[in-house]
Amino acid sequence: MQPNSHLNSALALLGATAIFLIDTFTPLDIAVAVLYVAVIMLSATFLSRTGLLAIAATCVFLTISSFIITHWSDLETSALIRCLVSLSAIIVTTLLALKNNQATHDLRDQAALLDLTHDAIYVRDNHDVITYWNAGAEQLYGWPREDAIGKVAIDLLKSKFPKPLAEITRDLAAEGRWQGEITHAKRDGSSVVVASRWSQQRDDKGRPVATMVTNNDITDQQLAETALHKAESELAHVTRLTTLGELMASIAHEVNQPLAAVVTNGEAALRWLKRDVPDLTEVNNSLERMISNGRRASDVIARLRALTRKTDLIRAPLDANELLEDVLLLVERELIARDVALRLDLAATPLPLLGDRVQLQQAVINLALNAVQAMSSVTDRPRTLRISTRLEQDDKAEPPQKNAIIEIADNGPGIDPAVISKLFTAFYTTKSEGMGMGLSICRSIIESHGGTIVATSELGHGATFTIHLPVREDAA
Numbered sequence: 001m002q003p004n005s006h007l008n009s010a011l012a013l014l015g016a017t018a019i020f021l022i023d024t025f026t027p028l029d030i031a032v033a034v035l036y037v038a039v040i041m042l043s044a045t046f047l048s049r050t051g052l053l054a055i056a057a058t059c060v061f062l063t064i065s066s067f068i069i070t071h072w073s074d075l076e077t078s079a080l081i082r083c084l085v086s087l088s089a090i091i092v093t094t095l096l097a098l099k100n101n102q103a104t105h106d107l108r109d110q111a112a113l114l115d116l117t118h119d120a121i122y123v124r125d126n127h128d129v130i131t132y133w134n135a136g137a138e139q140l141y142g143w144p145r146e147d148a149i150g151k152v153a154i155d156l157l158k159s160k161f162p163k164p165l166a167e168i169t170r171d172l173a174a175e176g177r178w179q180g181e182i183t184h185a186k187r188d189g190s191s192v193v194v195a196s197r198w199s200q201q202r203d204d205k206g207r208p209v210a211t212m213v214t215n216n217d218i219t220d221q222q223l224a225e226t227a228l229h230k231a232e233s234e235l236a237h238v239t240r241l242t243t244l245g246e247l248m249a250s251i252a253h254e255v256n257q258p259l260a261a262v263v264t265n266g267e268a269a270l271r272w273l274k275r276d277v278p279d280l281t282e283v284n285n286s287l288e289r290m291i292s293n294g295r296r297a298s299d300v301i302a303r304l305r306a307l308t309r310k311t312d313l314i315r316a317p318l319d320a321n322e323l324l325e326d327v328l329l330l331v332e333r334e335l336i337a338r339d340v341a342l343r344l345d346l347a348a349t350p351l352p353l354l355g356d357r358v359q360l361q362q363a364v365i366n367l368a369l370n371a372v373q374a375m376s377s378v379t380d381r382p383r384t385l386r387i388s389t390r391l392e393q394d395d396k397a398e399p400p401q402k403n404a405i406i407e408i409a410d411n412g413p414g415i416d417p418a419v420i421s422k423l424f425t426a427f428y429t430t431k432s433e434g435m436g437m438g439l440s441i442c443r444s445i446i447e448s449h450g451g452t453i454v455a456t457s458e459l460g461h462g463a464t465f466t467i468h469l470p471v472r473e474d475a476a
């Protein structure tokens, strides 16, 4: 028995004694013994089934004793009825209390089941006050049940939500449930990231009364994911440098040519100036050509620098058409050198995306270079690289969405249908110096942008790589 139970038992006995004394020794003509009901109700809150039966038996004994002491010599019908009313009240109350205790007991047993799970489960009322806290929650957060219950959850756990709480509350009210990742503080001050699932409990009229929260610790999983992303981005960086290495000769030419033009135009300008009558119109023309060539060289270098820089993933609004134009600036020379004609077919309207410019450029450069390399064996027809973009409505997606489609098609030897499924796996290559990482990285780049990439081919007639990327939500 707990110290509190001792006190309560003493109080119950004191109450029963007081009622017995009033019932027996005061001349009140009322059913004082009915007050034993209060003793039984009090006892029901802390006594076991046997204890409660013992108290009830004591109350019955005291009621009958009091009746015998006071009324035996002069038996009155009204006194007998009062005694019987009191006895029935005691018996009915005892039965109800026993039933209630059994129901509470069953509920407690069911709630104890929640302590078997490793998930941290707690319930909070409409004011965010914690009303239930299971063993998993004690273990995860370090707060014992007694300390957590009654506290405001958001204050106790210093919750950091993935979006404004008002939005989450709105979703919860509309759907009756919500799930997402939340960062909490433990009792020792350290943070824990949890996958949290909320379910709203409603009353008969559908009004929310409480929310049950089930949390799983995913801190380690998140750390592993971060490490994996880092490794992926380093690998992407290395392959980007390798791909650019393949383009280096063309890019050097792409920069050299405008620089040579700057020099030629500079010399021409000087000649026009040195004439007896300087021809300022020609000087002006030469200077303008110098500026535009200088700009072109610096543009190529700027794009190259962006591609070689090792940066973390940056998601920013961009236009797929602009992205392709930037890529073409770097690969154009390679196309000329390899005798490949470019057929550009870009959508007339912008294709707004949200993504990492460098990574998406890397994916497109890789596809274009693969196409150019595949076409090197073609000698019986003009080599053609077709790059096209368009907007497509996908009604099968849930919810329906608009996609930007980027298609890179060549008329090279194509791909054997038997190997098409292997193309995107790491280390698959048919080139003697190939790494086989390009397409696998392409796919992870596109998928990390919520898109897909597929290859189709008619053997002997070329290959087409089609990228679907979801159009930016605010522009869809």
Ligand code: ADP
Residues within 6 Å of the ligand: 366, 370, 371, 374, 410, 412, 413, 414, 415, 423, 428, 429, 430, 431, 433, 434, 435, 436, 437, 438, 439, 440, 462, 463
């Ligand atoms: P790598 O270029 O190092 O071989 P990739 O992953 O970029 O690695 O390409 C894998 C393989 O896919 C290539 O070796 C080639 O066999 C095939 N491939 C890719 N693009 C084409 C294409 N346009 N036409 C024919 N085969 C292709």
